Amino acid sequence: MAFTREEMRRLIGRHKIKDMGFELLGLVVMLLSLLVLFALFGQLAIDGAARINPDFFDSFPSRRAGSAGILSAWVGSLLVMLVTALAAVPVGVAAGVYLEEYARKGKMADLIEINVTNLAGVPSIIYGLLALGLLVYQFGLGESVLTAGLTLGMMILPIVIVSTREAIRAVPQSIREASYGLGASQWQTVRYHVLPYSSAGILTGVIIGLSRAIGETAPIITIGALTFIAFLPPPPITGTPPFVNFDWLFSPFTVMPIQMFNWISRPDADFHTNAAAAGVVLVVMTLLMNATAIWLRYRARQRIKW
Amino acid sequence: MTDVASVAAPAGGSLKRRKLPGNRRWQRSRERVIEGVLFVCALSAVAITAAIIGVLLYESSTFFERVSLWTFLTDTQWTPLFENPRYGILPLVSGTVTTSAVALLVAIPLGTITAIYLSEFARPRVREVVKPILELISGVPTVVFGYFALLFVTPMLQKLIPGLPGFNLLGPGIVIGIMIVPYISSLSEDAMRAVPMHLREASYGMGASRFQTAVRVVVPAATSGIVASYILAISRAVGETMVVAIAAGQQPNLTFDPTESAATITAFIVQVAMGDLPHGSIGYQSIFAAGLTLLLMTLVFNLLGHWARKRFREAY
């Protein structure tokens, strides 16, 4: 081009300004998102910190904000998570194993894959509707811990399946070949070689799934979880025979996010403080779970140096 | 590992026939049973989809026996629980669309700029620190974001916009936008990083600046992936429940003005589910009809996103 060096330098100068301008913009935008995150937690912590003391964890909800606590909520969350994990993990891992190790390319495998992808994009409230129509009424399971656990289990099933598949895919072919070479069967190879090596990845996915489930409100509300629960489900293990019972599965219950939702829906500002406190607990719980999952993923990558 | 040992041939020349045939037959049928069990588990995904469609259709079918599809789609008021019930889904749809539109107006610029910055400008260490933090945003329970929308964002907006009602679509819209920024930034950034280095070299080789290369070469090359991320973000915004249930309002209101209070499809379902509705009543069934509408909307977006992503994968 017929540019003099001067003209070229000026042109490049203009481009450089645009470069720097965009870099600044990008930095600002990115920091903005982070800023919002911190503002959120900050606000929550400020609002709710006063309320967080051992009493809070030990009391039931009450009409007086000052004495209301999250006992029934966090116990409920724990129990529901137990059912969720028991529902989603075996089925999800099995499905992931099938899709990675056994399925042949074809319409069936495609169909299953499409369904898994679709389900991951279905809004959580739809799972609530599914549970309402099917589990609560059709199967008659009622508004119980079992229903909630199954609902959330269905919701996180795609997450478990996908992370199982990814974890299994990371296992090198040579491990399998070594096993087959010894005369092992397919299941033996999977059970003794593939699954152990991919367990960290699978566990990561399970934890991420559970951390999503623990914060979910919509499906639980939809199945009719009552929001004022001032009692705990009956304990699974008692002193009298038969010593272990399953009544707790069918008991009404509440969970942490619902308690927070209930409190924030009230006009009384004191309850908003409680909501903030519950929010802090929830956020800390989910952050811990996510952080554990990330750490696990990091450790798994470091340890297994093929 | 005893099973393996028992099957692997022992070294050394034992001419005795090993007890293989019986063992092997039993083992083979056991294998088939195991495969069968695994297959059934894999079918669970299909079963759940079928169950969702089944339940929604079944419960809605009774609804649509009493309300014509035409009324449902065109009536401008949604008051199924009133004395004189009206069954037009449009107000709920408009509430959903308005909140989602506000969310996207926030998320698309923020998310895309962040993605370009992280992919083309930022040092690798910055990326390593920022990406997990953005992922953490998407892990925060939505009820917490609802709290934020009601008690933080709306009061702030009320100072800027006098007369803004305590329940409105703008606050939740903005908060949902922030919630879905990680979806857009993460997927778009992946799409941009997947653009091969040799295209950038061709651009830089001609004296292009970083900004020019990013905007004229990388972004256009990653368009499919970026668009796919937008579509998935839309789908997520449309299905969001708790933020709007807490901060948007309960009264269905056919409007596209975000400064008004209105209900979304999701908020309506929550509201009804919290109340006492006899099973089988038309009020009860209306939430399934609403849910069916929501499902169809998100299904369309998910399919579009899936298609866009497939196109993106084929280019490289």
Next chain:
Amino acid sequence: MNSSASSPKARVKDLSFFYGDFQALKDVSLNVAENEVTALIGPSGCGKSTLLRCFNRMHDLYPGSRYDGQIVLEPENIDLLSPQMDPIETRMRIGMVFQKPNPFPKSIFENVAYGLRIMGEKREAVLAEKVEKALRDAAIWDEVKDRLDNLATSLSGGQQQRVCIARTLATEPEIVLFDEPTSALDPIATANIEELIMELHKRVTILIVTHNMQQAGRVSRYTAFMYLGELVEFGETEQIFTNPLKEQTENYITGRFG
């Protein structure tokens, strides 16, 4: 070094190059003759591509590189490697054609016009004229003139490479660097490009890296043989191939290694 009939367009002076701690080029000095084709040959890893990429500061894109020495561009006597010299300016004056054809996923027209638009040219008429000239110079105008709006990636490998050459030529660079331009192409496409190069050098200085000795023999006037980061021998191509001065050169030429 033989004195050349034409004046040098660029002079490499004691150039060393480091990736981190690894020294990829060791004190290389040679002259690149104006309006001639100079070839860089040598076995894999000898540093020929590394040397080529010094000319347009490609290494600056990757952290950890360090230049030591000079590449002086004539007639202005500027050192391309000096920290005061903006790599962007360098790249606007020195073009590069890569090993694997890398057209942008845009139309043929937009590909060739890219460099012009980068430099701020907006007038459609001027763009159209320069794009046509570049495509003609790259000997591909007739094949694509009716489908300028088609995606460049829909062309065959050889055609894509010629579009990439057109793209580089459109901004009228002073030197064009070819980095193994035909190694990914079939023999016919290769022959086309070699013909093209032999035409092009009359108008622009060309520096070409090739692992194909016969190609160097066919197209270049001067050849540099490199080994393990060092310039072993440099001279007129004919002399290098028929009467190499160094034993290493002779071994490579006769195929004893490489």
